[in-house]
Amino acid sequence: MKCDIRYKPAFAAIFVTLNPGDSITAEAGAMTSMDGKITIKTQFSGGFFPGLLKKFFGGESLFVNTFSNPTQQPLTLVLTQSTIGDIASVDLRGSTLCFQPGAYICHTSGVNLGVRWAGLKSWFSGEGLFKLQVSGNGRVFFGAYGGITKKRINSEFVVDTGHLVAYEPGIQMNIGLAGGLVGSVTSGEGFVNRLTGTGDIYLQSRSIDGLVKYVRPKLY
Structure with missing residues (x-):
């Protein structure tokens, strides 16, 4: 299998x-185009109950589609995300990665989909009760609104809510709050993610919530 972004x-x-016999699993609705001989199998995302958790509490689709090549010749498939922005990939190699709602696009064989409890604070900030968790040995693709930056953190790091895309468990x-109650409200920063620990995080340069706040007053 060959994947080019x-x-x-x-x-x-x-x-x-x-290639003949290859398959790749993608979020429902991610397919842009494909050769007509590619087959599609739809199933619950990670199983029935994990799929329900991801759908209703994690902001993910209930189903995923597995695209397979049953022929003896190479076939082409194009996948993308619904938002405008960049796409990145990670070779897990036995590691685990957690995604914010809507970031996951697809994965190759050997990758397992699961859910991870994020906590009530995450839910109150609009980030969801559960995070999608991928693990195993394979390649996973994810997208963002805007550009994607990978950063290694070793201590506390502050990220505005809506800009964190993925992180290691x-x-x-x-x-x-970004600061004191009054300062957080008057500065417009509101809630932030205070990240602690050691590991890699992935940030997006724009925020969907920020876009909505900018556009909403202009529509009325």
Whole structure:
């Protein structure tokens, strides 16, 4: 299997070449185009109950689609995300990664999908009660609104809510005010993620919530 990310960074898409017998699993609705001989199998995302948790508490789709090549020739599949922005990939190699709602796009074989409890503070800040957790040995693709930055943290690091895309499970999140109550409200910063621990995080340069707040007054 060959996977190329094209049209980076604003309109990224994943061009997948499925060799005979290859398959790739993607979020429902991620397919842009494909060769007609590719087969599709739809199933619950990570199983029935984990799929329900991800759907109703994690902001993910209830189903995923597995695209397979049953022929004896290479076939092409194009996958993308619904938002405008960049797409990145990680080779897990036995590691685990947690995604914010809506970031996951697809994964190759050997990757397991699960859910991770995020806590009530995460829910109150609009980040969801559960996070999608991927683990195993394989390649996972995820997207963001805007550009994607990978950063290694070793102590406390503050991220505005809506800008954290993915993080390693060793990172602890603590949702709180950016400063004092009055200062947080008047500065417009509100809630922030105070991350602690050691590991990699992935940030997006724009926020969907910020876009909504900007556009809403102009529509009325």
